[in-house]
Amino acid sequence: MGIQAVKVAGQEACSAAVGAPRAGGLSAFDPLDPATVADPFPRYRWLREHAPVQRNARGMWTVARFDDVRRCLHDPRMSSRPSRFSVIARRQREASPPARVACSLLPLLDPPEHTRLRRLLAQVIGEQRVGSLRPRAQAIVAELLAPARDGAPFELIAELATPLPVRVIGEMLAIPPADLPQVKAWAGEFFHIFGPAVDGAAYARLSEAVERFSDYMRGLIAARRRSPGADALIALIAARDDEDRLDEHELVVTALLLFTNGEEALAYLVGNLVWALLQAPEQLARLRGEPALARAAVEEALRYDTPAQIVGRTALHDIPLGGETIRAGDPVYLLLGSANRDPARFADPDRFDIGRRDSGHLGFGGGPHACLGAGLARIEAQAVLEGLLAAGSRWEPLIDRPEYRATLFARGLKRLPMALRAGR
Template identity: 40%
Template sequence: MTSVTAPLDLTDPAVVVDPYPAFAAARAVAPVQWHEGLGLWLAFTHAESNAVLRDRRLGRIWRDREPAERFGSFNLIHRNAILEMEPPDHTRLRRLISAAFARGHVERLRPWVQDLAGELVDGLAERSGGREPVDVLSGMAEELPVAVIAELLGVPAADRPLLRPWSNAIVKMYEYGRATAIEDAAEQAAAEFVAYLRELAAQRRRAPGEDLLSHLVTVRDSEGDRLTEDELVTTCILLLNAGHEATVNVSGNGLLALLEHPGQLARLRADPGLLPTAIEELMRFDSPLQLFERTATADVDIGGATVREGQKVAALLGAANRDPAVFAAPDTLDVGRTDNPHISFGAGVHFCIGAPLARVELQASFGALLERTSRLELAHPARRRPEFVIRGLAELPVVLTR
């Protein structure tokens, strides 16, 4: 099949604000299309995006950013990351991380997460008083997941304000059309983050606790293998960056969707048992991560297109999650949707290792918002961040009534 070129401009402000009409138009042309500007293939359908994520001939092949001397720390935290590895290295690292996670960390934190979510919502409601708008993004959505990851890893409370600025700076490197200043800030943040975690890991070796970092320091597999220090540091950074960025953005995008669909918000209030189902629907409806790249290690036919060895292909997760071939009325928010095979957590060997923790956080935060308020109302239009790949809000002004 002759390749079709996608006319999609991922830097167009209108596409950043609402990419879904553009996805639908492109999907109607061909399931997989070449994007000349990005120099890669884009998969617009659920089936083809799923294939991109699962096909073992399509891998995460990390190549250091050049010049290497300029991006030393940024390259280090990706070269040793489970997300950028393929088997057998990926298998070994995931086995070790899973063994540390298996010590009950997620369930241990569930009551603590629920209490924190309740405190944050109470604080927002008190400041709002049913009259004044408060930013739910900075007041809860950003605070909760950072606090949870920090508690999980055992980061001291005094150091926790350092974490989100480092993460924010690093993840901006994943966008297209970056300015030099953005790249410099990402490298500096990576260097500071690495230095901080090396010192924290050294403390845990001297005096281990019951936190995940202590268990990552000491974990061994059946062959006696263990994480190297670079793998340990990189895993902690990945847990924070991937873990909290996704949760922050599902919280913001999801609450905005509910506020813009008051009938669905009222339905959820009337039946709190729908909460787990609703969380999955919010992840499908406005995906926090829109694009995930892979590289062909051999020629691969997908959706009528041939991805040549060495070429990149990206699953457009947001487009896949609105595919009418899989989801009935895909542009409709339905908090009771039960047939919902969304791929917001990925698929295949790279399925998100932190998915259970993310679900605990999201159920706690949305549950607290529903239980501890009688009214939620959008004060004025939300302000969206100007990035496409990691889709989220910069501000979400809401009036809350206890």
């Protein structure tokens, strides 16, 4: 997620600026509307039932049903390149160097560039490769949760769910812990390239951040080449496919990708998962009695309250779908959050049920761009659940109502203060 989310968010803001026509009522799906952000599910239901493929209020297509979304994720006529409406496409036309970096990121590529880069990257962060990181993720969770023992209040998102993936990626790339805040800050600054409102000063800041990040990574790569270790950076340097391998620019861009993708998404997944368990005490009790259900609980949260609610595509050809024709060049929103609540695919879809048998959600997308960090995300989220259960079996939220982030592109709680106590 991450980059995908800001990419579509930037596109949305841009198309709003050109003043596309607006529809009214429930049909006006608007991922920035506060009521929709707070509870998108009634709108999704309406779309699935009345307009499963619809040109939305800002002139973009929305696809709401599970089967259609899955078909589009696998359809080679659906491009992942930014649409003509997007901020990033405009900056690319202006030949901005950071935009060139952004457009060479894996999630924004199509075959054949995408196929080649993904194959190399999968050798390093693919699901089969990351199992050995589990004990480290567990140890980092235990360390971050130490202040939360004996009922001391703590804030799940800021104190655990956000630092955990940064620490894990930092260790994977062998970045010295003291450098981590700075490296993360550069990567975060770069993110603004996708945003709608980058003025001259902000643009200069993000250009400098990309340069600093690149210089830093080039230095690190040179050092690792001189004295290789067992980390993922060295594996990336060595990753090869026949005679093909990543060049230095690709290594730097991949490091940027790993830093910016996944961190936010994991924080949202963890917040949504813990909140869902707090709202369904019988499910929490079940998990407490059977901690091996942690894996299933993570999957159910990915379905029930999907962190990446929307992924964006651009039609390369005219595509007939659901009685409509999506025209070549049109931007398309695939509503993963709606697909994952489709009663045609999941029984009783609005119920959070960690014992569900009909898995197969689209929380990590699907098809050629399916999340490459899924294995890592699963390990981290399970480590959080296990750590929370070990720290105290009675979980108390210290808020009555959740407050969600401002857009639906990445759905997650802003904060979740809570306390963990012993006992039932």
